[in-house]
Each structure stands twice: as structure tokens, then as C-alpha cells.
Amino acid sequence: MDNKNLYHSFYSKNELPIYFAPEWLDAVCGKNDWDVILEINADKIIQGILVYKKSKKLGLSFITMPMLTPYSGIWLNYPKGLHTHSKVSFEKKITKALIEKLPSFSFYYQQFHPRFENWLPYMWSNYSQRTSYTYRINDLSNLEKIYIDFKGSVRTDIKKASEALTVKPIHDFSLFQEFMQTSFDKQNKPNPYHTERFQSIDSFLSNNNQRKILGAFNARNELIAANYIIQDKKTAYYFASAYDPEFGSKAPVSLLIWEALQQVANEVSCFDFEGSIIPGIEHFIRGFGGELTPIHKIFKASNRCLGFLISLKFKDFK
Numbered sequence: 194m195d196n197k198n199l200y201h202s203f204y205s206k207n208e209l210p211i212y213f214a215p216e217w218l219d220a221v222c223g224k225n226d227w228d229v230i231l232e233i234n235a236d237k238i239i240q241g242i243l244v245y246k247k248s249k250k251l252g253l254s255f256i257t258m259p260m261l262t263p264y265s266g267i268w269l270n271y272p273k274g275l276h277t278h279s280k281v282s283f284e285k286k287i288t289k290a291l292i293e294k295l296p297s298f299s300f301y302y303q304q305f306h307p308r309f310e311n312w313l314p315y316m317w318s319n320y321s322q323r324t325s326y327t328y329r330i331n332d333l334s335n336l337e338k339i340y341i342d343f344k345g346s347v348r349t350d351i352k353k354a355s356e357a358l359t360v361k362p363i364h365d366f367s368l369f370q371e372f373m374q375t376s377f378d379k380q381n382k383p384n385p386y387h388t389e390r391f392q393s394i395d396s397f398l399s400n401n402n403q404r405k406i407l408g409a410f411n412a413r414n415e416l417i418a419a420n421y422i423i424q425d426k427k428t429a430y431y432f433a434s435a436y437d438p439e440f441g442s443k444a445p446v447s448l449l450i451w452e453a454l455q456q457v458a459n460e461v462s463c464f465d466f467e468g469s470i471i472p473g474i475e476h477f478i479r480g481f482g483g484e485l486t487p488i489h490k491i492f493k494a495s496n497r498c499l500g501f502l503i504s505l506k507f508k509d510f511k
Contacts, residue, residue, distance in 0.1 A: 200229045203239050203270075210306055211403060211425040212264045213244055220393035221259040222246045230294045232287050241287035243267050243295070245303065253299035253499070260390050263327075263430075263467045264306040266491070267291055281311065288314040299499060302492040302510070307465075312489050320493040323509050326475075327468035328483030333458040340451070342482030350444035351451050354409065358417060358445055360452045363406040366395045369419050369435075372408075376435035386433060398423060404432075407452055409445040418445035422453045429457040431466045443477065450481060 201215050211217060218227040226248060232241040243266060246259040258265055269287055271280065292314055295301070301320070305312075307329065312322055330339060340348065363369050370391065377384040398404035403425065409418040418436035422429055431453070436446050454464055466478045468486075479485075492510050494500030504510045 196229050196231050199231060199239070200242060200244075203231075203242065207270070208426045209268055210264060210428065211398075211423055211430070212262050212306075213242075213268055214397075214425075216397045216401075217262070217394070218244060218246075218259060220397050221262055221390055227259065230291050232290045232294075239270055240272075240283075241267060241269050241291050243291040245295075247296075254297065256295070256298045256301045256303070258302060258304055260387055261394065264304060264488075266303040266305040267309055268306070269309075284311040285314055288312075289318075292318050297495075299495045300493070300503060302490070305489045305491065307486045307488055309489060312491060315491050320491050321510075323490040323492075325468075325470055325488045325490055327486050327488055328466040328478050328481065329486045330454070330464040330481070330483045331462070333454065333462055333464060336455060336458055339454060339482065343451075344480035344482070347447050347480040350442065350447040354444040354448035358409040358411055358448060360407055360409055360449065363408045363416075363419060366392070366399070366406065368416070369406050369408075369421060372416050372419055373433065373435040376437060379438050405453065405456060407449050407456075409449055418443075418449055420446070420449045420453060422457065424457060424461055427461055428463040428465050429453070429461045431464070446477075447480075 197215070204213065204215060227244065227246050229245075230243040231239050233239050245256045245265065248255045248257065267288060269284060271283065275283060288311065304325065307327065312320075316322065333339070343351075370386075370388065373386060374384055395404065403423060405422040405424070407420055407422070408416050411417055416437075417440050418434070420434040421432045423432045424430070431450065434446055434449070436443060457464065464483070466481065466483055468478050468483075469475055490509060494503060494510075500510070
């Protein structure tokens, strides 16, 4: 059995994030444009996996992040009962083994899940790292406490928006997609959500009941704001949102986030805002009281010339 088939079986029996799902990778990469490396012990137990998107351009080979995917890379299958020292030793051993199995590449870049904390084996293999951040509410069991932890202005916005708007589920994905495009057009901004890929993602998620689309409607039943929430067995992810800038504020977005938190609280334990380091977006998300959580961005160029050229275009890789 090849690695992909082994991985399909492993994923079906373990609780990995949705972004590691083979069906997700098929949707965002194409079935032939992603691969997986496995580290298997003598007892035939998979101890580590490394999923990655692969591509070639102008004779160069790239390992990069899949489109519309916030987390990729390594997932470790920890043995039970490890003490701290043994846990770190396991991380170093398995991560090093996975890195050594990577195919040759011209450029490598992956952004790791918050669970991946120990990037030392990458550093020792001459990879570079930048830290990004997300905000996560790691315990959804007490909604009253969560609401109290919101910034005061966020609670005020939610109250005002709830008096003027009605929140309803959106079942027609095309309605959400058209509204999102209109929202970006009104702001004179490009829409980063690739239509074809997003449609493939939605088809997979809706068939497995792993997404919610919520809309805020005014008294004339006009859509004012909408969000797209993804779920796996442990976490809900604030994947996408859009609002009508003519409304005058982001209060409807705050209302929808609060509604989403209430709806997923009995289904998952964590809410991940998939945060941004863009100051305005970070400021808005921070108002919901999540825990600031670091994310590793790890990259490497095969030679200095290529690394320099990439750094000219992408400041993260300097």
C-alpha cells in the first residue's frame, strides 16, 4: 500500500485538523499535486506525517502552501504517557526523519498548525522561520464568560446589530459567494477566495456537514454580512467573511461571530480565528478575547540567488 492510501486510513481513524484531510488536499491542490511523507516504526505505527503541495515552474520544483489553507506540514502521532523530556525527544526524532525524506526542491514554504511547536530540527537543517499569530478561544464550555471577555465595544456592536438584523443560515453556497464578490468589489479589493477551489472545498465540506454559512439580514431581507465557518471534530475555524461596507460598520460581522460561537459550542471545544498580522484585522479579531497563539512559518531556498529573488517579492522570506 502506498503512502497516500496509508494516510487515508490513518486520517480516517485519527482526529487531525480538517486542513490535513485527503479530500481537502484533493480540493485545493488537485489529486496529483499533493503528497505525504510518513514515518512508521517497527510496529507499523505511523508516528509522523508531513503533507505538502508540490509544483514545478520554469524547471524549478516547489513545496508550498495549498491555496486557501492556513495550516499544513507536520502532524505528530504522540505515544501515550510521554513525560516532557521524552516528548521533546520524540518531536526531534520524528521531525528530523520527516525532513530527511523530503524530495529535492528549489524552494520550500509551509505554515504549521499551532500544535506544532518544536521547529528545532528545521533550524538545525538550515531552514528559516518567521512567527505569525492566530487568536483561539480554547474552551467553549462557558459562553457567558466568553461574552464577558469580549471587548466592550464588541459587545455594544453585537447588541446594536441584533436589534436591526436577523441572523439566518445560508444554504445556497452561490449566494454567499456572490455576496462576497460584491463586497470585495465595493471595497475595490481583489477577492482572495479562488472561485473554482472554493466551490470544490464547499462541495466536500457540505457533503460531510462540516461547514456553516450564516447571514445577517435587514428588515427588507437584504444580506448585510455573512461568514463561513469550517469544523472538524475538535475545532471550528473562522474561514471567510464578507460584509456590505455601505452599512457603515462591522457590527454585523461581530454579531455573526457571536452567533457562530454559540452554534458550535456544543460541537467542538476550540474556535480558531485564523488570525492575521495585518494591524486592522488583528485589532478587530483581538476584541473577541481569544488567546494569542504563535504559528511557525518555515522556509528554505536551494540557493542564495533564488532565495534573494523570492525575498524581493515576498517580504516574509527575507
